[in-house]
Amino acid sequence: MKKLSKTYQIKSWISSGALALTLSLTFSCQDLLQEDVISQIGNDYLNTPKGLEDGVNAAYMSMRAWYGTERGHSLTEFGTDIYTNGADGSWKFMNTYTTDFDTQNGLVREVWDEFYRGINTCNAVIDRSVNVTGINEATLKQRIAEVKFIRAHHYFLLVQLFGSVDLQLSETLIPTKEVSRAPVSEVYSSIIADLEEAIPDLEALKSSNQYGRVTRPAAQHLLAKVYMTKATSEAAASDDYAKAEPLLKSVINDYGYTLLPDFAQVFQFGNERNDEVIWAIQYTRDPLTNQQGNPANNPALNNGNNSHLYFLMEYDTQPGMRRDTQNGRPFKRFRMTSYAINTVFEDRVNDSRYKASIKDTYYSNNLGTNNGTFNTSFDLSKPTVTFELGDTAIYIPGYEMSQEERAKRPYQVLVPSRYDERLFPALSKHLDPGRADLTQEQGGRDFPAMRLGETYLLLAEVQLKLGKLDEATASVNVIRRRAAFSGKADEMEITPAQMTMDFLMEERARELIGEQFRWLDLKRWGVLVERVKLYNPQGAPNIKDYHVLRPIPQNQIDRTQGGASAFPQNPGY
Template identity: 70%
Template sequence: MLILGLSAMASCSDYLEEDVISAIGNDYLNTPKGLNDGINAAYSTMRLWYGTERGTNFTEFGTDLLTNGADGSWKFMNTYTNQFDSQNGHVRELWDGLYTGINTCNAVLDRSLDITGVNAQTLAQRRAEAKFIRAHHYFLLVQLFGGVDLQLSETKVPTKQVSRASVAQIYAAIIQDLTEAIPDLEAKNKSADYGRATRPAAEHLLGRVYITKGTSEAADPSDFAKAEPLLQSVINNYGFILLPDFANVHAFGNEMNNEVVYAIQYTRDPLTNGGGNNSHVFYLMEYDVQPGMQRDTENGRPFKRYKSTNYTLNTIFADRVNDSRYKKTFVDHFKSNKPGTYNTTFDKSKATVTFAQGDTTIWLPGYNMSAAERAKKPYQVMTPEMYTERIFPSLKKHLDPGRVDRTQFEGGRDYIAMRLADTYLLLAEAQFRQGKIADATANINKVRRRAAFSGKEAAMEITAAQLTFDFITEERGRELMGEQTRWLDLKRWGILIDRVKMYNPEGAPNIQAYHALRPIPQNQIDRAEGEASGFPQNPGY
């Protein structure tokens, strides 16, 4: 064994002595190509949030719309138990990753001042893109954590000199970045180099920033008025449209449609896709063990993580006669991909069911039916009284049948981060806050008319008297279900705690006021000078 060990050490010596030749030198960022690659690297940090497990857990779990299904992973983010603490992996990964992106932007901005060989317009645009990304990241951080470390120049060597800036200081930096970026970004609905930030994307983001700031401790009476023209500009000036059919907004293969204001790019190439867009797995019920069914790429890999609350199904999507969004948001039937005769599982109105390929195996009508009525159907009928943590209406917005096999986690669909319907709803909210009820109602109605079943457009319109704050919160739920907005919306409205207590039975017992902020990761506190005294933890954690 000793001889074999010595032989192995000798055989490895050549590898140990090899020179590393792939590292990028410090001066690379000072070149035109380095500038471009640097900003591309900063864009890649958007993938930390959109379409990821951490991003969806942070925004969908622990809200009024979604509670936990049977999946055991990360349930504490919905139930608000003390497992959600400063050692949380999602918190650490997001914090570190966003600051990596921020420092990359800082490096691009600092070094671009001395770059030669880049035309003035391109240089201004790249600098504007860096400011857009930096503002975006700080906006996430301030919403989730409150005051954080504010770094606006490149950190070149490790340092323990960090501190928590005020919320007002963070918002001032965000607003300055976006205000400066807007004039130099491409003034079109899609960049010539698709995926880059554009002027309307920055205007949409800044409009949301002002609306969020307007309900924060840094609020200014003019915040909602400042949001209004920015959001109106996105609607009026760039050729975006509400697609005629709500179902097409998230239709597979239609990610680059004319409602998309900004999207995060993913790919089918495993070498460049990072962890991929994972949102396709989290909202799906356990269809794959039911009679006549097996897992496939079309119906998805069902994690059973997020289950709609009764409030979502019975209140948010109560109107299923005029409003098409329940029908077009949830899966209401499955077709057999495993023919045969089976004993029934949840629908005991019949003993067995027999399916040929493509036959309906499960129908979810969305309302209860008598056993006698269900018995007439040649398939299982799943009514609301049968819903459990394993079987429930699946969300279909993020399904990704383009995956290479039925187990692949790393999806390749672009993630729609901003779209025009959201712009309309944000604009309506800004107008409502200013008392412009007629204008707000008109903008809400534009979204609602598009959501109507054909011929039901007039029935979907509301009057100014019907437009209340609660209506706005519910309309955002109907339109943006599963699009990584809900927790942030509830937090900025100041109703997170109340709504979870009212509508999320799993989260209700433990949620407290301090849960409106997330815990600072322990590794950040540990690497600060003075540790907890130098970088204090958020209260309650």
Template identity: 55%
Template structure:
């Protein structure tokens, strides 16, 4: 394990325009505890302690995105691999209806959170040069962290919205003067921020949670890979630079692919491991998880969110025979249901005997926590079932069984022909059994943003884009060998002839399902509309090319001098 002796649980409240800054004191269990300080001026950021506090505060905007309903809905829904379950919320996002417009709260929340975060960062960067009494090396490192965070925010914004406002100076006075900068200018700023940060960022240290040089190089690889496919920004050497930065991360640091795929998301603190390059920090302390999104608990007027991903991928196990809702199996919102393409092609049943990722990605067994005899069954191969505590109540084999095969089991068997919006295979990466009770929504698990398996796949994709399939093979095979069942490693290897973009389309999802990449991947590959039409029946009728961008928040347009003339809406909305 990398040296993770203390965790940065950065900051309670994202700063407002003037900044709601945070003081920090070292607390028990090696956590950095933050104490909120009410409205103070930018002068605070010009002091050594204030500057350090503002830098920590800048990290809080990551918790407004990763592990949150807003961004999960916009990156998982409406793709080729996930469609809508029985839950009624935000189905229109998956269906691409006209309800996706400038009033959409999901996009507005992300826009506001990131621009609030960018302004916090800009205020701190403006103050940095004038700060005395702070070790010069530490100050350079904090400036580099801020530049990384600003680049990260703009990278998400430019992918989602296209041309956006490019702000690099702090704003402490309300203004209505905004414009949308060209995409190429936004990418230029992202790259400038990231490349200038490399000299001063640290390598993995005891202060787990801070940005490192490895994280910056991973993000640069992803930025160049994406920029290289954007007609408004692409340069001839983008894919070469993407491959170079990805290979730097793989070769030059102490990150490692864990031996077992399931260990990456092991419950109970498993996110702190040698494969994780950067993660958004959450904690069981509700004050640290302050945010402003949906499905939150309000305490003393403050909105508490935590990591919410455990809510969205679950099926309706809790009303089935022998079962009731508990902390271990989660609170199932039934929001995201895997598509047939996901289950039958990405995770091809014929290949599951060599590739462990279907078994380790999806939960297949539920054990009784409500003993008794039951007759209300989805599995009609039997008239009743009787369970003692701990007996298997539901099993999902992932393939069809005959009626006779199912009848021979004392539990219910959920086969593909019985899948429906409330009963389906459950992605188990994000289950959070450490929540205090079965209804609690604010999870405490960190959200893994960057991990080394993705770095390998970025390197492979960038090499394939350059026509270097043979050079891509070792990076793909490293990921696939790790995913193999014991003794099947050789069977998992591919050849140069198999190293195509079509292979990458599926390999990324086998490895990264549910990790907030898919919508961006499909957009980057230029196949969002085609794949939704082919594999997402609920989204197919309405999806159009203009859906490759999200709508600009109408509030932004209305509050800009000149309105739509100065700040036009994206086409189609």
């Protein structure tokens, strides 16, 4: 099966009207054998069949600015009810909502810039397609549908993050400073139009023969989520939820997707392409073809899928342990809140998702120079620990084990009262033991942007909003039965009386933790401020109502003709 993966540098003078900047675009192609880098391409290249294909693949690459990146995770995990900050990193203010979270925020600027680059690439492909000859008509329609999906995807994230944004639907041929913020309703209308036009021309397959291309079910999944989000926005219409329901049912029933029998398999290393993945963002092991965006503008865009860095505790300074590729390089950015650990994942007898998602055991990989005997670091129930290679070195039970019981264990036991910003239960979903060495930041795992587990939860949410309580309960129970430990499926089922929005909020956290949804979910439900105040002690003192939008990057306002009067900043920033 062919894969969209190889990267080409094509220097083009295509400018985004929202940026008023000249760009260099990076193009991918589906040929796994071709390694050549193309440069100095003329303006007419996009008018050729090969140029159009490379332009489409360049648009796909703009997805890497969001998925599997520090900026994408920071904008979706930080400052929520289930994640707070660890010890390290420069972006803690995005969790604490202090005044440092301002219009100069680099992560926000990068997302804005890279998405508008991607949008203008989509616009160029669409506008130039009328000039392209020598390409099969069905293929041409499919490629146009793909870039309409990408354009809709980018605007959907932009409108959720920033509210009204500049709406550019045609190629910007020369730099311009004349931009403005379109109404939210107009942005949603454009998103929906793009997706409705794309769906008939996309492949009606579970997975494209060229893995990584958008297919019809991916567009249906996205359009359903657009309607659900629009339903709680200022652009809401009375039939938004009703329009979402058949789209989600089609994804579930019409293409052959199936939930994997064991939840732990979903994020198992080496199993990234599986029957549950609707659409994934591709990464590679080749630094040339693993970029998140245009590294000529920002070297930080060259780190591949580096999700593996951010959710890990400082295990590598503990007795019997050293850093390795299996356990990961611990950047200690994101740690779960007490609410996430103790309430969301309270049931660990019937529900396998805590065990499958959270790393609870570390095995000794470093005997040091003293025959494997060490003074303990955090578990003071014993003065020393002694390990052979492969012995348990750290165990995290997830509950407050007594000192007497811990003293009987020949390893360190990390209990909740000892959790801090360096030591905490680590998310294991994104670990990448395929990295070249223990220091490598670049990751090469594909990032699943859409999977069937979420589709069922979206359907349950829609059905709950439509008053179809029994159907919503049945949809959630599909997910819960799959999540059960062997023999515990019956205990995992809920009744209609238990099917509430509060329950669904926690169920989405159990299923989707760390998958770049939570901040957007809380905003869609209208409970972001409320739940941060309840469950995130670091964010609670400072979060305000205006934090449901992110700041417009100041450089965007500065380069707009008329400045803030023509392109006003969001309130509060």
